Amino acid sequence: MERKILPLLIPALLLIACEKEITVDLPDVPQRLVVEGVIEPGLPPYVILTRTQSYFDPLDADAIASSFVRGALVTVDNGDGPVALTQLCSSELPDSLLALFSELTGIDPALVGYTDICVYTTANTAVRGEIGRTYQLRVEAEGKLLTSTTTIPNPVPLDSVWFKLALERPNDDSLGYAWAHLTDPDTLGNHYRWSARRISHRSDGSTEDPTYISPLGSTYSDKYVNGLSFDVSFIRGRQFYS
Numbered sequence: 001m002e003r004k005i006l007p008l009l010i011p012a013l014l015l016i017a018c019e020k021e022i023t024v025d026l027p028d029v030p031q032r033l034v035v036e037g038v039i040e041p042g043l044p045p046y047v048i049l050t051r052t053q054s055y056f057d058p059l060d061a062d063a064i065a066s067s068f069v070r071g072a073l074v075t076v077d078n079g080d081g082p083v084a085l086t087q088l089c090s091s092e093l094p095d096s097l098l099a100l101f102s103e104l105t106g107i108d109p110a111l112v113g114y115t116d117i118c119v120y121t122t123a124n125t126a127v128r129g130e131i132g133r134t135y136q137l138r139v140e141a142e143g144k145l146l147t148s149t150t151t152i153p154n155p156v157p158l159d160s161v162w163f164k165l166a167l168e169r170p171n172d173d174s175l176g177y178a179w180a181h182l183t184d185p186d187t188l189g190n191h192y193r194w195s196a197r198r199i200s201h202r203s204d205g206s207t208e209d210p211t212y213i214s215p216l217g218s219t220y221s222d223k224y225v226n227g228l229s230f231d232v233s234f235i236r237g238r239q240f241y242s
Helices: 002-017 061-067 095-105 109-114
Strands: 033-038 046-051 073-077 082-084 086-089 118-121 134-141 144-151 158-165 176-183 191-193 219-221 229-233
Touching (some): 046 134
Antiparallel strands (some): 073 082, 158 176, 191 219
């Protein structure tokens, strides 16, 4: 037995001896401002302003809260003059409004309840989203000036929607995929984003999905489908903290 075990020990010792610790020194990268602005038809604009973080920075409640930029001057102009947006933080809201805050911003309600989330928005109806209108965003924060312009395009309606069972397992009578059929306009440059929301309720009465969720890869252009009619489906997205 000793003669058989010894040859096995020698390769094992050689493998152990080949291990080496590697330390990678990442270059210091200055923080940058990140602006995420959203405006949709009939809804007020909202802007989320954060700072970039290092890949290995801690990701806890304090780190998330400190990444939000407060005290910025944010305005939106639809051609009728700039309107200042007001800073609104989740810590300032009563619990009864947190669900609405989450729904309007699309931020996971679990994250809203976990740490302090701040956005810039307004109740001024003069800058509600309108199809075909152009909006100019101006952000002044931490000695920097950032500007952007966007136009709300004409929507492309879905021709039809339906549900189809997956039939991936025996006796599968409830799980499946949501499908849609649409016709892309013959002008190149349209973009689409798929999002879905389950409106069923759990046993405790809460909604399955408090907000619409877009799965990874759900945004695409009409580069390969310009002017065509086609079916589209995506897997259901997951909440970050579900």
